[in-house]
Amino acid sequence: MLSAIRCNLLPVIKLYLLGLKVLLVQLFSKPFRLPVMPRQDGKVAIVTGGVRGIGYEVACHMARLGAHVIIGGRDEQGGLEAVRRICEECKEAKVEFTRLDLASLQSVRQFVQSFKERDLPLNILINNAGVMLVPEGRTEDGFEQHFGVNYLGHFLLTWLLLDTLKGSGKCGCFSRVVNVSSSAHSIGEMRLNDLNSCECYSAHAAYCQSKKAQLLFSSHLHQELQRGGFPLSSCAVDPGMVDTALYRHLWTPICLAQSAIARLLFKTPAEGAATVLYAALSPTLEGECGGGYWANGCREMTTPPTFDPQLQLSLWETSLQLLGQQ
Template sequence: MLSALRSYLLPAVRLYLLGLKVLLVQLFSRPPRLPVMPRQDGKVAIVTGGGRGIGYEVVCHMARLGAHVIIGGRDEQEGLAAVRRICEQYKEAKVEFKKLDLASLQSVRQFAQSFKERDLPLNILVNNAGVMLVPEGRTEDGFEQHFGINYLGHFLLTWLLLDTLKDSGKCGHVSRVVSVSSSAHRIGEIRLNDLNSCQHYSAHTAYCHSKLAQLLFSSHLHQEMQSGGFPVSSCAVDPGMVDTSLYRHLWTPLRLAQSVIAGLLFRTPAEGAATVLSAALSPVLEGDCGGGYWANGHRDVTTLLTFDPQLQLSLWEISLQLLGLQ
């Protein structure tokens, strides 16, 4: 009983204390501002979860700069409405919506195959979509939802599009994979024998674990691309605590408190998108300058665990096995 209580209560307390710390930092610091970025004419970008929140702001800005942006999302009505709004605002925008359900590996494969059949380049992939603190449940393929959606679905999507990313990059204009992470990774752990969180399930624990897994994947992918001499970079980005619908599964008292203080302490989606856009578009992040973990508009220090090469490799190999990839 005591062990189970610790498994449920302690992760929640740790996550909320971390959130409080992040809010205090945000209170006493200026939100990151996006510097002027060059035009992106001729470039193609995919943004998962681009129908709302941070993803929507990323899509808007890329479209305004001339990129051809594809929103990958589960909610078709929401995605098409986002496309309409952007096209009304920017008459020359090249934006479209394609169905992508990260909780279904079949949907991920269909999305990737459909994109590759169009023979378009892929210069930017923003792995933005995600869930937080959802009740215990499984994806279509039997994976715990945080692990399956935040991490494994994006792993598969990136893997299937990797050849296109390699072919689209070139010296001085590398293709970029940007994974939207969270400071919650700092209190995450990777239990290689229990990635599906079957033992004493906690939504708080599962969320933190999935964000750490995302960071380990991002780092290992960058190393693989660099060692292979491929014109692709990979980085992870923490947008901070942003006023989006991601918090709808908070405990009811905390959700009510969040709705009150969000306007004062949380960042707006546009402010949250600034670091994501910098990682995706900034000319100074070419070549060896890319990669890493970014927060508040600059490269940031993260936990030692994220640099563990054996843990990175083990998670990578297990993920390939789970997805049936070679």
């Protein structure tokens, strides 16, 4: 009985209490306003989940600055519509859509292969796509959905693009990997022996674990890049609670009230995108300054386990094994 309560009820309570705290902080805090960013002419950026919400705002802003933006997503019709809207807003925008299903490792590999065949540089990778509190299910390759989409799909995408990212950066103009995470990482438990949540499934716990995994990966990657002296940095960003479709699986009474709550307390997608864009484009975050965890335009501390080098390494090695990359 106690174990069932711990598995099913505690993650729900912890996540909704955290959500309430975040909403209160947002209510009494001034939203971060993105400073004017430099032109990005000649740079190439990939944005996962750039069809709508935060990803769309990121893709649109970077296209306006002259970057060649490739939106990766599952929804082809929505992706082509997003491209059309961006081109209508900025006639000179260089933006395109390529299908990418992070719930399919084959799709990730095909996306990377197609990109590499074009022999383009890659200066910015925004790992933005994600799912939240979806019903229990498995990806095409048998992984729990939150872990598979939010973390493992992006891990493989980044891993396969690392050489291109490294080769595109240079001293004074590093390439950048930006992982869009969540404050939910702070209450996530990293269960290396049960990453697929087989022992006891909770959508809330699975979501939080996937977000913690993102931060562990982001931090370990940045340290590895520093040790190797590569012109590439990695950071994680918490965009806050943003008025997007990500919250459609919230507990029903809250979901029904979401539209009213969102108008009052949630950030707009543009506000949520501000720190993501700052991490990806700001000249002040060049080189070693580009790592860390960012929220509302500021570098923040994360929970102690995120800094655990052994946990970071264990997750890294486990992920490579799961993906057959070792």
